[in-house]
Amino acid sequence: MATPTVVLLPLWSAGHLMSLLEAGKRLLDRAGGRLSLTVLVIPPPTEQLAAEVEGHIRREEASGLDVRFVRLPAVEPPTDFRGIEEFLSRLVQMHAPDVRAAVAALPCPVAALVLDFFCTTLIDVARDLAVPAYVYFTTNAAMLALMLRLPALHEEVTVEFEEVEGDVDVPGLPPVPPSSFPMPVMDKKNPNYTWFVYHGRRFAEADGIIVNTAAELERSALAAIADGRCTPGVRPPTVYPIGPVISFAPPSEQPHECVRWLDAQPKASVVLLCFGSGGFFTAPRAHEIAHGLERSGHRFLWVLRGPPEPGARHPTDANLAELLPDGFLERTKGRGLVWPTWAPQKEILGHAAVGGFVTHGGWNSVLESLWHGVPLAPWPLYAEQHTNAFTLVAAMGVAVAMKVDRKRDNFVEAAELERAVKELMGGGEEGRKAREKAMEMKAACRNAVKEGGSSDAALRRLAEQLVSTNGEL
Numbered sequence: 001m002a003t004p005t006v007v008l009l010p011l012w013s014a015g016h017l018m019s020l021l022e023a024g025k026r027l028l029d030r031a032g033g034r035l036s037l038t039v040l041v042i043p044p045p046t047e048q049l050a051a052e053v054e055g056h057i058r059r060e061e062a063s064g065l066d067v068r069f070v071r072l073p074a075v076e077p078p079t080d081f082r083g084i085e086e087f088l089s090r091l092v093q094m095h096a097p098d099v100r101a102a103v104a105a106l107p108c109p110v111a112a113l114v115l116d117f118f119c120t121t122l123i124d125v126a127r128d129l130a131v132p133a134y135v136y137f138t139t140n141a142a143m144l145a146l147m148l149r150l151p152a153l154h155e156e157v158t159v160e161f162e163e164v165e166g167d168v169d170v171p172g173l174p175p176v177p178p179s180s181f182p183m184p185v186m187d188k189k190n191p192n193y194t195w196f197v198y199h200g201r202r203f204a205e206a207d208g209i210i211v212n213t214a215a216e217l218e219r220s221a222l223a224a225i226a227d228g229r230c231t232p233g234v235r236p237p238t239v240y241p242i243g244p245v246i247s248f249a250p251p252s253e254q255p256h257e258c259v260r261w262l263d264a265q266p267k268a269s270v271v272l273l274c275f276g277s278g279g280f281f282t283a284p285r286a287h288e289i290a291h292g293l294e295r296s297g298h299r300f301l302w303v304l305r306g307p308p309e310p311g312a313r314h315p316t317d318a319n320l321a322e323l324l325p326d327g328f329l330e331r332t333k334g335r336g337l338v339w340p341t342w343a344p345q346k347e348i349l350g351h352a353a354v355g356g357f358v359t360h361g362g363w364n365s366v367l368e369s370l371w372h373g374v375p376l377a378p379w380p381l382y383a384e385q386h387t388n389a390f391t392l393v394a395a396m397g398v399a400v401a402m403k404v405d406r407k408r409d410n411f412v413e414a415a416e417l418e419r420a421v422k423e424l425m426g427g428g429e430e431g432r433k434a435r436e437k438a439m440e441m442k443a444a445c446r447n448a449v450k451e452g453g454s455s456d457a458a459l460r461r462l463a464e465q466l467v468s469t470n471g472e473l
């Protein structure tokens, strides 16, 4: 009989596609030849993303692994959407007939469909084809607890969450201030919210949820989910914490300019600022950051991107002459580098000169930082990043809190950045604790994924489950 295949359904941004592909490859390894991988590719919505995705596909196809890619036909993407959650959820839903046809046409048994967490509409396709459905949750267990709890919270809280007095109870988390809720939960009348509640409800129907975290990083949230405290009255799905799932590229032959610059800096002396695939700043905001960094007196490597072109979504390479204050580069010469385009973040975080990370708090960035024991100062900008910031500070203790004004489009004053950088890089007790905790998490991350570690064990359980259920449904 042909080797059964696990069908992956990723979305395309850096933090989603690479994460699910890497998780799939780790699963393949643990299955020891008893499973193959099939990746269904939803046509990306922009040319830039399409080119990036094709690059990844070419690399994986050349890797010699048992993985094949099936490109789904294009559909006319929704145009009347109110945000990324609605856009992604509706686009995926429109592809349901193509997904069904592609899976039904596979020439081998299908062990499972593994869906990015915005793809829960496709659980129906899996059920229709009698194939187990798993969700791959690219972010953390705290967010998963919140999303699983959300359908019940929606019934209990009849006003906007912002109007709730005091904190909200999410089992497994410290009391959550509503101001730390993810973007779509801040406006109940918005379709993004409706989709968020929908996905939270459907997660509970999955045969399992694979989460990019490790048991040691988020014990309390994982326990609350497993105990059923987040899903009263509904049996919780089995959760597989298999992280940190980080895909490391082989080191480049020529060291990157940022790395060469870091080579000349003292150990743990540089604060890295980088804001994910979507973060950018206008000139007034960039000035505020520049003043904060200058006054902090610390060394810095700042990955700065400019606003997208009109009608586009991706940050542009920064025009430093337009974005930075006059004389800033000269005044900070030798102790600061501003890098205006994509930077090799993982390599940078692994450099001995880096001692702290001011980050938008995307979960992949967080895991990359903890993998290297680098403490954080979260500056959330979009998606679930306010919740991540809360988790990092209040639950995990690996970050220094920074005052980010959510009502002013996540504005941070120069003086506040200066304070946070000083704290993170050596100032006070909060920074010291975050550094210590980040080092503990570094050890926990590395232990979790090595043979016999908690994430390795979860991955093996998942592989056994997929191999054993195959053909029985």
Ligand SMILES: COc1cc(-c2[o+]c3cc(O)cc([O-])c3cc2O[C@@H]2O[C@H](CO)[C@H](O)[C@H](O)[C@H]2O)cc(OC)c1O
Pocket (backbone or CB within 6 Å): 011, 012, 013, 015, 016, 084, 085, 088, 137, 138, 139, 182, 183, 184, 278, 361, 362, 363, 364, 382, 383, 384, 385
């Ligand atoms: C797939 O393409 C994109 C995804 C996102 C996006 O949006 C998003 C919205 C939410 O309300 C909650 C989320 O968790 C979330 C996540 C997300 O993608 C990124 O995922 C990472 C891992 O989960 C990470 O944690 C980052 O914080 C998220 O930004 C957004 C987007 O454009 C803005 C996409 O194109």
Ligand SMILES: O=c1ccn([C@@H]2O[C@H](COP(=O)(O)OP(=O)(O)O)[C@@H](O)[C@H]2O)c(=O)[nH]1
Pocket (backbone or CB within 6 Å): 013, 014, 015, 016, 274, 275, 276, 277, 278, 303, 341, 342, 343, 344, 345, 346, 361, 362, 363, 364, 365, 366, 368
């Ligand atoms: O200049 C950059 C910006 C981002 N990244 C990588 O892009 C991913 C961003 O994922 P994350 O979940 O942190 O945030 P998102 O971009 O999805 O919001 C991470 O792997 C980063 O290392 C990078 O390598 N260089």
